[in-house]
Amino acid sequence: MTLPATLQSNRITFDDPLSVQEHFHSRGWTDGLPIVPPTPDAVTACLDWAGLPAEHLVGVEPVRGRGLTAEKIAVNAVMAGCLPMHFPVVVTAVAAMLAEPFLLHGSTASTGGSAILLIVNGPIRNEIGMDATFNALGPSDRASTCIGRAVRLVLGNLLEVRPGEIDRSTFGHPGKISWCMAEDEEHSPWISLAEERLGDPHVSAVTAMAAMAPRQLMNEWTTDPEEILDTFVAEIKANMRHYSIWAGNYAIVIPPQLRQHFAAAGWSKSDIQNYVFEQARIRRGEWADCGKGAIVHGKDDQEYAALPDPSHLLVIAAGGPAGGFGAVIPPWLGHKSRAATMAVGACVDC
Amino acid sequence: MTEKFVTAAQLMGQVLGAEGYPFIVTEHPFSSATTDELGARARRVAHTCGDHLLRPRST
Numbered sequence: 001m002t003l004p005a006t007l008q009s010n011r012i013t014f015d016d017p018l019s020v021q022e023h024f025h026s027r028g029w030t031d032g033l034p035i036v037p038p039t040p041d042a043v044t045a046c047l048d049w050a051g052l053p054a055e056h057l058v059g060v061e062p063v064r065g066r067g068l069t070a071e072k073i074a075v076n077a078v079m080a081g082c083l084p085m086h087f088p089v090v091v092t093a094v095a096a097m098l099a100e101p102f103l104l105h106g107s108t109a110s111t112g113g114s115a116i117l118l119i120v121n122g123p124i125r126n127e128i129g130m131d132a133t134f135n136a137l138g139p140s141d142r143a144s145t146c147i148g149r150a151v152r153l154v155l156g157n158l159l160e161v162r163p164g165e166i167d168r169s170t171f172g173h174p175g176k177i178s179w180c181m182a183e184d185e186e187h188s189p190w191i192s193l194a195e196e197r198l199g200d201p202h203v204s205a206v207t208a209m210a211a212m213a214p215r216q217l218m219n220e221w222t223t224d225p226e227e228i229l230d231t232f233v234a235e236i237k238a239n240m241r242h243y244s245i246w247a248g249n250y251a252i253v254i255p256p257q258l259r260q261h262f263a264a265a266g267w268s269k270s271d272i273q274n275y276v277f278e279q280a281r282i283r284r285g286e287w288a289d290c291g292k293g294a295i296v297h298g299k300d301d302q303e304y305a306a307l308p309d310p311s312h313l314l315v316i317a318a319g320g321p322a323g324g325f326g327a328v329i330p331p332w333l334g335h336k337s338r339a340a341t342m343a344v345g346a347c348v349d350c
Numbered sequence: 351m352t353e354k355f356v357t358a359a360q361l362m363g364q365v366l367g368a369e370g371y372p373f374i375v376t377e378h379p380f381s382s383a384t385t386d387e388l389g390a391r392a393r394r395v396a397h398t399c400g401d402h403l404l405r406p407r408s409t
Contacts, residue, residue: 064365064366066365109358160361160365164357165357165358165361166358166361166362168355168358
Protein backbone atom coordinates (compact mmCIF):
# COMPACT_ATOMS: atom_id res chain seq x y z
CA MET A 1 0.00 0.00 0.00
CA THR A 2 1.26 3.45 -0.85
CA LEU A 3 0.63 6.35 1.48
CA PRO A 4 -1.57 8.79 -0.43
CA ALA A 5 0.45 11.86 -1.19
CA THR A 6 -2.01 14.17 0.50
CA LEU A 7 -1.82 12.55 3.95
CA GLN A 8 0.73 14.10 6.26
CA SER A 9 0.41 11.89 9.35
CA ASN A 10 3.28 9.68 10.42
CA ARG A 11 3.05 6.11 9.24
CA ILE A 12 3.89 3.21 11.55
CA THR A 13 4.03 -0.43 10.50
CA PHE A 14 3.04 -3.28 12.83
CA ASP A 15 3.43 -7.03 12.59
CA ASP A 16 0.17 -8.01 14.26
CA PRO A 17 -3.15 -6.46 15.35
CA LEU A 18 -2.47 -6.70 19.08
CA SER A 19 0.72 -4.72 18.83
CA VAL A 20 -1.26 -1.95 17.14
CA GLN A 21 -3.55 -1.77 20.15
CA GLU A 22 -0.74 -1.80 22.66
CA HIS A 23 1.19 0.85 20.79
CA PHE A 24 -1.79 3.20 20.70
CA HIS A 25 -2.63 2.52 24.35
CA SER A 26 0.95 3.06 25.46
CA ARG A 27 1.06 6.45 23.72
CA GLY A 28 -2.13 7.57 25.47
CA TRP A 29 -3.96 7.80 22.15
CA THR A 30 -7.04 5.83 23.21
CA ASP A 31 -9.82 6.04 25.78
CA GLY A 32 -8.85 2.58 27.03
CA LEU A 33 -11.03 0.72 24.56
CA PRO A 34 -9.59 -0.96 21.47
CA ILE A 35 -9.30 1.20 18.38
CA VAL A 36 -9.62 0.56 14.68
CA PRO A 37 -6.18 1.08 13.11
CA PRO A 38 -6.32 4.31 11.09
CA THR A 39 -4.82 2.98 7.90
CA PRO A 40 -4.22 5.40 5.03
CA ASP A 41 -7.03 3.75 3.06
CA ALA A 42 -9.53 4.09 5.88
CA VAL A 43 -8.60 7.71 6.54
CA THR A 44 -8.74 8.53 2.85
CA ALA A 45 -12.16 6.88 2.57
CA CYS A 46 -13.51 9.20 5.25
CA LEU A 47 -12.07 12.26 3.54
CA ASP A 48 -13.40 11.16 0.17
CA TRP A 49 -16.90 10.55 1.55
CA ALA A 50 -17.01 14.06 3.00
CA GLY A 51 -15.37 15.57 -0.07
CA LEU A 52 -12.67 17.17 2.03
CA PRO A 53 -8.98 17.48 1.19
CA ALA A 54 -6.71 16.20 3.92
CA GLU A 55 -5.37 19.63 4.69
CA HIS A 56 -8.81 21.24 4.95
CA LEU A 57 -8.93 23.38 8.08
CA VAL A 58 -12.11 22.40 9.91
CA GLY A 59 -11.57 25.00 12.59
CA VAL A 60 -9.21 26.61 15.04
CA GLU A 61 -9.30 26.06 18.80
CA PRO A 62 -9.72 29.66 19.96
CA VAL A 63 -7.60 29.67 23.14
CA ARG A 64 -4.50 28.05 21.72
CA GLY A 65 -4.98 28.98 18.12
CA ARG A 66 -4.51 25.37 17.12
CA GLY A 67 -5.95 24.37 13.77
CA LEU A 68 -7.66 21.02 13.33
CA THR A 69 -7.42 19.54 9.86
CA ALA A 70 -9.77 17.09 8.23
CA GLU A 71 -7.00 14.48 8.08
CA LYS A 72 -6.33 14.51 11.81
CA ILE A 73 -10.04 14.37 12.58
CA ALA A 74 -10.46 11.49 10.13
CA VAL A 75 -7.66 9.56 11.84
CA ASN A 76 -9.52 9.80 15.13
CA ALA A 77 -12.87 9.00 13.54
CA VAL A 78 -11.48 5.78 12.09
CA MET A 79 -9.93 4.92 15.44
CA ALA A 80 -13.33 5.39 17.09
CA GLY A 81 -14.92 2.91 14.70
CA CYS A 82 -16.59 5.37 12.36
CA LEU A 83 -17.54 4.41 8.84
CA PRO A 84 -16.88 6.95 6.09
CA MET A 85 -20.57 7.87 6.06
CA HIS A 86 -20.33 8.91 9.70
CA PHE A 87 -17.47 11.30 9.03
CA PRO A 88 -19.47 14.36 7.88
CA VAL A 89 -21.27 14.33 11.23
CA VAL A 90 -17.96 14.12 13.11
CA VAL A 91 -16.55 17.05 11.13
CA THR A 92 -19.67 19.11 11.77
CA ALA A 93 -19.58 18.28 15.47
CA VAL A 94 -15.96 19.40 15.73
CA ALA A 95 -16.71 22.61 13.82
CA ALA A 96 -19.63 23.34 16.14
CA MET A 97 -17.46 22.82 19.23
CA LEU A 98 -14.86 25.21 17.86
CA ALA A 99 -17.39 28.02 17.56
CA GLU A 100 -16.20 30.68 19.98
CA PRO A 101 -19.42 30.89 22.07
CA PHE A 102 -19.06 27.18 22.85
CA LEU A 103 -15.95 27.95 24.93
CA LEU A 104 -14.40 24.57 24.18
CA HIS A 105 -11.32 25.04 26.31
CA GLY A 106 -13.18 26.12 29.42
CA SER A 107 -15.84 23.46 29.19
CA THR A 108 -13.40 20.62 28.58
CA ALA A 109 -10.78 21.76 31.08
CA SER A 110 -13.07 22.59 33.98
CA THR A 111 -13.21 20.65 37.23
CA GLY A 112 -16.98 20.63 36.62
CA GLY A 113 -16.51 17.69 34.28
CA SER A 114 -19.04 18.29 31.52
CA ALA A 115 -19.22 16.12 28.42
CA ILE A 116 -19.96 17.08 24.84
CA LEU A 117 -23.53 16.16 24.01
CA LEU A 118 -24.22 15.95 20.28
CA ILE A 119 -27.77 16.06 18.92
CA VAL A 120 -28.15 15.14 15.26
CA ASN A 121 -31.08 16.26 13.11
CA GLY A 122 -32.19 15.87 9.53
CA PRO A 123 -32.04 13.22 6.82
CA ILE A 124 -28.49 12.18 7.66
CA ARG A 125 -29.76 10.51 10.86
CA ASN A 126 -31.54 7.85 8.82
CA GLU A 127 -28.87 7.62 6.14
CA ILE A 128 -26.28 6.55 8.69
CA GLY A 129 -28.58 4.42 10.84
CA MET A 130 -29.02 6.53 13.95
CA ASP A 131 -31.83 5.44 16.26
CA ALA A 132 -33.59 8.04 18.39
CA THR A 133 -35.86 5.57 20.17
CA PHE A 134 -34.71 2.82 22.55
CA ASN A 135 -31.84 3.73 24.86
CA ALA A 136 -31.73 7.19 23.28
CA LEU A 137 -29.26 8.65 25.76
CA GLY A 138 -27.03 5.57 25.74
CA PRO A 139 -25.40 3.40 23.10
CA SER A 140 -28.47 3.19 20.89
CA ASP A 141 -26.73 2.35 17.63
CA ARG A 142 -23.33 2.11 15.97
CA ALA A 143 -23.29 5.55 14.40
CA SER A 144 -24.19 7.38 17.62
CA THR A 145 -21.63 5.53 19.69
CA CYS A 146 -18.80 5.88 17.20
CA ILE A 147 -19.44 9.55 16.39
CA GLY A 148 -19.53 10.49 20.06
CA ARG A 149 -16.36 8.54 20.70
CA ALA A 150 -14.64 10.14 17.72
CA VAL A 151 -15.22 13.58 19.18
CA ARG A 152 -13.76 12.47 22.50
CA LEU A 153 -10.67 11.03 20.77
CA VAL A 154 -10.27 14.29 18.84
CA LEU A 155 -10.27 16.20 22.11
CA GLY A 156 -7.68 13.89 23.64
CA ASN A 157 -5.35 13.42 20.72
CA LEU A 158 -5.50 16.82 19.06
CA LEU A 159 -6.10 19.11 22.05
CA GLU A 160 -4.60 17.19 25.02
CA VAL A 161 -8.00 17.01 26.71
CA ARG A 162 -7.00 13.96 28.71
CA PRO A 163 -7.61 13.33 32.42
CA GLY A 164 -4.99 15.15 34.45
CA GLU A 165 -3.71 17.09 31.45
CA ILE A 166 -6.07 19.74 30.06
CA ASP A 167 -9.06 17.85 31.47
CA ARG A 168 -9.18 18.66 35.20
CA SER A 169 -12.58 17.07 35.87
CA THR A 170 -13.12 16.09 39.47
CA PHE A 171 -15.63 13.40 38.48
CA GLY A 172 -16.60 13.68 34.83
CA HIS A 173 -19.46 11.39 33.85
CA PRO A 174 -20.09 8.45 31.53
CA GLY A 175 -21.13 10.77 28.69
CA LYS A 176 -17.46 11.59 28.31
CA ILE A 177 -16.85 8.21 26.70
CA SER A 178 -19.35 8.95 23.95
CA TRP A 179 -22.53 11.03 23.89
CA CYS A 180 -24.35 11.44 20.64
CA MET A 181 -28.05 11.13 19.97
CA ALA A 182 -30.57 11.74 17.22
CA GLU A 183 -33.88 13.51 17.52
CA ASP A 184 -36.95 11.40 16.74
CA GLU A 185 -38.34 13.71 14.10
CA GLU A 186 -40.57 11.04 12.53
CA HIS A 187 -42.61 10.55 15.70
CA SER A 188 -42.61 14.12 16.90
CA PRO A 189 -45.39 16.70 16.64
CA TRP A 190 -42.83 19.47 16.72
CA ILE A 191 -40.29 21.17 14.52
CA SER A 192 -36.83 19.73 14.92
CA LEU A 193 -34.14 21.26 17.08
CA ALA A 194 -32.16 22.09 13.94
CA GLU A 195 -35.10 23.78 12.24
CA GLU A 196 -35.74 25.81 15.35
CA ARG A 197 -32.12 26.96 15.55
CA LEU A 198 -31.23 27.26 11.85
CA GLY A 199 -34.63 27.95 10.29
CA ASP A 200 -34.41 25.22 7.68
CA PRO A 201 -36.83 22.25 7.90
CA HIS A 202 -34.75 20.07 5.59
CA VAL A 203 -31.26 20.61 6.96
CA SER A 204 -29.06 17.95 8.49
CA ALA A 205 -27.29 19.48 11.43
CA VAL A 206 -25.42 18.83 14.64
CA THR A 207 -25.97 20.68 17.90
CA ALA A 208 -23.16 20.50 20.45
CA MET A 209 -23.73 21.27 24.10
CA ALA A 210 -21.36 21.22 27.05
CA ALA A 211 -23.54 19.08 29.25
CA MET A 212 -23.60 17.65 32.70
CA ALA A 213 -24.97 14.14 33.27
CA PRO A 214 -28.65 13.61 32.47
CA ARG A 215 -31.08 13.64 35.39
CA GLN A 216 -33.92 11.19 34.77
CA LEU A 217 -37.42 11.86 36.05
CA MET A 218 -40.80 10.11 35.85
CA ASN A 219 -44.38 11.33 35.70
CA GLU A 220 -46.82 9.00 33.96
CA TRP A 221 -49.77 9.87 36.17
CA THR A 222 -51.10 12.89 34.34
CA THR A 223 -51.90 14.03 30.81
CA ASP A 224 -51.74 17.72 31.68
CA PRO A 225 -48.77 19.41 29.93
CA GLU A 226 -48.26 21.82 32.81
CA GLU A 227 -48.13 19.02 35.37
CA ILE A 228 -45.71 17.07 33.21
CA LEU A 229 -43.49 20.11 32.84
CA ASP A 230 -43.70 20.81 36.56
CA THR A 231 -41.72 17.60 37.07
CA PHE A 232 -39.08 18.75 34.58
CA VAL A 233 -39.01 22.16 36.26
CA ALA A 234 -38.57 20.56 39.69
CA GLU A 235 -35.53 18.71 38.36
CA ILE A 236 -34.08 21.89 36.86
CA LYS A 237 -34.62 23.71 40.13
CA ALA A 238 -32.94 20.87 42.01
CA ASN A 239 -29.91 21.29 39.76
CA MET A 240 -29.91 25.03 40.43
CA ARG A 241 -30.00 24.41 44.16
CA HIS A 242 -27.54 21.55 44.31
CA TYR A 243 -25.14 22.29 41.47
CA SER A 244 -25.20 25.65 39.71
CA ILE A 245 -27.63 28.54 39.92
CA TRP A 246 -26.49 30.21 36.71
CA ALA A 247 -28.76 30.47 33.71
CA GLY A 248 -27.79 28.77 30.46
CA ASN A 249 -28.81 26.15 27.93
CA TYR A 250 -30.76 23.34 29.51
CA ALA A 251 -31.89 20.40 27.38
CA ILE A 252 -34.97 18.37 28.15
CA VAL A 253 -35.66 15.05 26.46
CA ILE A 254 -39.29 14.07 26.04
CA PRO A 255 -40.28 10.50 25.06
CA PRO A 256 -43.27 9.43 22.95
CA GLN A 257 -45.50 8.56 25.90
CA LEU A 258 -45.31 12.12 27.19
CA ARG A 259 -45.12 13.76 23.76
CA GLN A 260 -48.60 12.46 22.93
CA HIS A 261 -50.04 14.49 25.79
CA PHE A 262 -48.42 17.68 24.53
CA ALA A 263 -49.66 16.92 21.01
CA ALA A 264 -53.21 16.27 22.22
CA ALA A 265 -53.20 19.57 24.06
CA GLY A 266 -51.75 21.42 21.07
CA TRP A 267 -48.53 22.41 22.83
CA SER A 268 -45.61 23.41 20.61
CA LYS A 269 -41.94 23.46 21.56
CA SER A 270 -42.31 27.19 21.97
CA ASP A 271 -45.14 26.69 24.46
CA ILE A 272 -42.92 24.33 26.43
CA GLN A 273 -40.01 26.78 26.37
CA ASN A 274 -42.18 29.65 27.56
CA TYR A 275 -43.67 27.63 30.42
CA VAL A 276 -40.31 26.37 31.63
CA PHE A 277 -38.80 29.85 31.33
CA GLU A 278 -41.50 31.25 33.62
CA GLN A 279 -41.49 28.40 36.14
CA ALA A 280 -37.85 27.35 36.48
CA ARG A 281 -36.70 29.95 38.98
CA ILE A 282 -35.35 29.78 42.49
CA ARG A 283 -34.52 32.31 45.16
CA ARG A 284 -30.91 32.59 46.25
CA GLY A 285 -32.05 31.95 49.80
CA GLU A 286 -32.95 28.36 48.83
CA TRP A 287 -29.23 27.64 48.87
CA ALA A 288 -29.40 27.79 52.65
CA ASP A 289 -31.77 24.78 52.58
CA CYS A 290 -29.08 22.59 51.09
CA GLY A 291 -25.97 23.59 52.98
CA LYS A 292 -24.90 26.56 50.87
CA GLY A 293 -25.91 29.29 53.28
CA ALA A 294 -22.39 30.70 53.20
CA ILE A 295 -22.91 32.14 49.73
CA VAL A 296 -26.41 33.56 50.11
CA HIS A 297 -24.78 36.82 51.26
CA GLY A 298 -28.05 38.29 52.49
CA LYS A 299 -29.64 38.15 49.04
CA ASP A 300 -32.30 35.64 50.06
CA ASP A 301 -35.04 37.04 47.84
CA GLN A 302 -32.96 37.56 44.73
CA GLU A 303 -34.56 35.48 41.99
CA TYR A 304 -32.61 33.43 39.45
CA ALA A 305 -34.08 31.97 36.26
CA ALA A 306 -32.71 28.76 34.77
CA LEU A 307 -32.92 30.21 31.26
CA PRO A 308 -31.71 33.60 30.04
CA ASP A 309 -34.70 33.48 27.69
CA PRO A 310 -37.07 30.72 26.48
CA SER A 311 -34.97 29.88 23.41
CA HIS A 312 -32.17 28.60 25.65
CA LEU A 313 -34.21 25.49 26.39
CA LEU A 314 -33.34 22.71 23.94
CA VAL A 315 -36.45 20.56 23.63
CA ILE A 316 -35.54 17.17 22.18
CA ALA A 317 -37.95 14.44 21.11
CA ALA A 318 -36.33 11.07 21.75
CA GLY A 319 -36.77 7.85 23.66
CA GLY A 320 -38.33 4.41 23.45
CA PRO A 321 -42.04 3.97 22.80
CA ALA A 322 -43.06 3.15 26.36
CA GLY A 323 -42.36 4.94 29.62
CA GLY A 324 -43.43 8.22 31.13
CA PHE A 325 -39.91 9.31 31.79
CA GLY A 326 -38.03 12.44 30.93
CA ALA A 327 -34.53 13.76 31.22
CA VAL A 328 -33.09 17.12 32.16
CA ILE A 329 -29.59 17.79 30.90
CA PRO A 330 -28.04 20.76 32.68
CA PRO A 331 -25.40 23.07 31.26
CA TRP A 332 -21.79 22.94 32.36
CA LEU A 333 -21.71 26.42 33.89
CA GLY A 334 -24.60 28.69 33.01
CA HIS A 335 -24.21 30.56 29.76
CA LYS A 336 -20.40 30.56 29.75
CA SER A 337 -20.69 27.85 27.11
CA ARG A 338 -23.53 28.21 24.63
CA ALA A 339 -24.89 25.35 22.56
CA ALA A 340 -23.78 25.55 18.94
CA THR A 341 -25.69 24.23 15.93
CA MET A 342 -24.08 23.77 12.55
CA ALA A 343 -25.40 22.37 9.29
CA VAL A 344 -23.73 19.23 7.97
CA GLY A 345 -21.77 20.10 4.87
CA ALA A 346 -21.56 23.80 5.64
CA CYS A 347 -18.14 25.19 4.90
CA VAL A 348 -16.96 27.62 7.54
CA ASP A 349 -14.03 29.08 5.64
CA CYS A 350 -15.07 29.14 2.01
CA MET B 351 -2.43 29.28 40.69
CA THR B 352 -3.46 26.90 43.44
CA GLU B 353 -1.29 23.91 44.15
CA LYS B 354 -3.79 21.48 42.58
CA PHE B 355 -3.47 23.19 39.20
CA VAL B 356 0.28 23.44 38.90
CA THR B 357 0.51 20.74 36.24
CA ALA B 358 -2.39 22.30 34.32
CA ALA B 359 -0.66 25.69 34.35
CA GLN B 360 2.62 24.15 33.24
CA LEU B 361 0.86 22.35 30.38
CA MET B 362 -0.98 25.47 29.28
CA GLY B 363 2.28 27.40 29.25
CA GLN B 364 3.76 24.68 27.09
CA VAL B 365 0.91 24.48 24.59
CA LEU B 366 0.71 28.27 24.34
CA GLY B 367 4.38 28.47 23.46
CA ALA B 368 5.57 29.80 26.82
CA GLU B 369 7.13 26.73 28.41
CA GLY B 370 8.39 27.49 31.90
CA TYR B 371 6.15 30.53 32.27
CA PRO B 372 6.47 31.50 35.93
CA PHE B 373 3.46 31.70 38.22
CA ILE B 374 2.84 31.96 41.92
CA VAL B 375 1.43 28.99 43.77
CA THR B 376 -0.90 29.21 46.73
CA GLU B 377 -2.93 26.74 48.76
CA HIS B 378 -6.01 24.93 47.45
CA PRO B 379 -8.95 25.43 47.77
CA PHE B 380 -9.74 29.10 48.15
CA SER B 381 -13.54 28.97 47.68
CA SER B 382 -14.06 27.77 51.27
CA ALA B 383 -11.32 29.93 52.81
CA THR B 384 -12.25 32.77 55.14
CA THR B 385 -11.33 36.35 54.38
CA ASP B 386 -8.60 36.18 57.00
CA GLU B 387 -7.20 32.99 55.51
CA LEU B 388 -7.19 34.51 52.04
CA GLY B 389 -5.43 37.59 53.38
CA ALA B 390 -2.79 35.44 55.03
CA ARG B 391 -2.22 33.49 51.84
CA ALA B 392 -1.92 36.69 49.85
CA ARG B 393 0.61 38.06 52.30
CA ARG B 394 2.65 34.87 52.09
CA VAL B 395 3.05 35.15 48.32
CA ALA B 396 2.94 38.92 47.84
CA HIS B 397 6.68 39.33 48.15
CA THR B 398 7.24 37.01 45.22
CA CYS B 399 5.07 39.08 42.86
CA GLY B 400 7.77 41.66 42.41
CA ASP B 401 10.33 38.97 41.70
CA HIS B 402 8.13 37.49 38.98
CA LEU B 403 7.29 40.83 37.39
CA LEU B 404 10.87 42.10 37.42
CA ARG B 405 12.53 38.85 36.39
CA PRO B 406 14.47 39.23 33.12
CA ARG B 407 12.60 37.62 30.24
CA SER B 408 14.14 34.33 29.22
CA THR B 409 14.78 33.86 25.54
